[in-house]
Amino acid sequence: MKLKELAEHLGLSQTTVSRALNGYPEVKESTRLMVQETAARLGYRPNASARRLATGRAGAIGFVLRGSEEFGPHTTEFLAGLSGRLAEEEVDILLTNVDSYQEELAAYRRAAASKKVDAFILHSPKLRDERAELLHDINIPYILHGRTEIGRPHAWLDIDNQGAMERATSHLIDLGHRRIALINGVRGRTFAEHREAGFRAALAARGLPVDPALMANAIFTDEVAFRLAQTMLELKPRPTAFLAGSMMTALGIFRAIRQAGFELGKDVSIIAHDDVFPYLNADNMFPAMSTTRSSIRAAGVRIAELILQLLDGKPAGAIHELWPVDLVLRQSSGPPR
Structure with a gap:
């Protein structure tokens, strides 16, 4: 199905349909939902290149790892969930590896200047995270896997x-x-x-x-x-x-x-x-x-969904999720003897 056919089915202009699918804020929420639901039902998927041209987006999310200790099972599980969900929307991950904290901050500044990514995911934040403050100052959207206290509205998902x-x-x-x-x-x-x-x-x-x-x-x-x-x-x-x-x-x-x-x-x-x-x-x-x-993989999936919402115009201060944690008792814990 082409955009023209979807627009005719909905009785809307191609411009309105395109703007609704690409998250333009001037489109009414009711119209956006109707267009998205109809597109999903009819199996319409916009061409990725055309969508990037229409929105001015890079079509990529940035993720920076610092030091070899960041490459572990937690990271691979998280990236598996994240990348799988983003791939469904034809959004790529730009992965950068650095050796020091200063190099990490420099990586964010380079990305802002080159416009290679639309947003960043910050992981393992500190209680007051300078990376979040920097991204806020240079006006790049971001979401934290975890929480921080910087005195500014920001998107986050964390567990209890x-x-x-x-x-x-x-x-x-x-x-x-x-x-x-x-x-x-x-x-x-x-x-x-x-x-x-x-x-x-x-x-x-x-x-x-x-x-x-x-x-x-x-x-x-x-x-x-x-x-x-x-x-x-x-x-x-x-x-x-x-x-x-x-x-x-x-x-x-x-x-x-x-x-x-x-x-x-x-x-x-x-x-x-x-x-x-x-x-x-x-x-x-x-x-x-x-x-x-x-599940850290489930967290990766959900953060992908939340960052897409952020890019579609949802306020960062409205994206807060705190997940409960289950206690699963097995044989390794028992009374002392």
């Missing part, structure tokens, strides 16, 4: 990291654990700060002290988590339970527990975050891993 960690910690306390270790993400990143706040809140609610020796911040790798857990397990008294910031972290903790001669789920418990990786299934581990569950 604080609530998830508070619930997981409370469950371990209910089981009888009093020495609970937290191996968290990089300090200063919003998700890590929110998780620590949840951990502290659960301990405070039960009148339990916070032991700094049982808290650590690091990148999510098996090796780093292994060495941190080794050190903690040598403490007297040692921790009887761990909260792991990721499944990769949990693998390192599990290795340290086994090397120390303890039994997972009996002598030492673990609750890990993220159990939706297709190649690292918590149910198939032995013993099966207790987790706080939130």
Whole structure:
């Protein structure tokens, strides 16, 4: 079906139909919805090149990774969801890899000057994120996977990291654990700060002290988590339970527990975050891993949808989604013995 045929079917001009499909703000919302629904029902898809000419858009979304530690299972899962959804709209991803924070800021400025992307996705934000402030100042649309506090309206999607960690910690306390270790993400990143706040809140609610020796911040790798857990397990008294910031972290903790001669789920418990990786299934581990569950691939899909809404004129301040996190109990968590 061609644009002319769609316009004739709707009884509208080709210009109105084109503007409705391309998100022009002067088109009434009722008209836009009618055109989009009819186009979907009849299987009409505008030519990508023609659409870019009509809208002046680049047809690409920018995503910047900094350092080799950014290339992990979380990133690949997120990009799988993001790219799959954007591909349905014939929108590309411009992926840039840099080595330093200053190079990352420079990448955003270059993109603004070259007009190669229509918007950016910012991941792993800090409590006050300079990248978001920069993109706001140079007037490039963006959405955060996470949250920040910059005092300006911005679009974001996040999960309830604080609530998830508070619930997981409370469950371990209910089981009888009093020495609970937290191996968290990089300090200063919003998700890590929110998780620590949840951990502290659960301990405070039960009148339990916070032991700094049982808290650590690091990148999510098996090796780093292994060495941190080794050190903690040598403490007297040692921790009887761990909260792991990721499944990769949990693998390192599990290795340290086994090397120390303890039994997972009996002598030492673990609750890990993220159990939706297709190649690292918590149910198939032995013993099966207790987790706080939130699909990072689903988050990638949804962020793609939200950034398309942003580009179609939806105000950034109206795009806020906070997803709940499930606590899935399996064999790796039990009462201490």
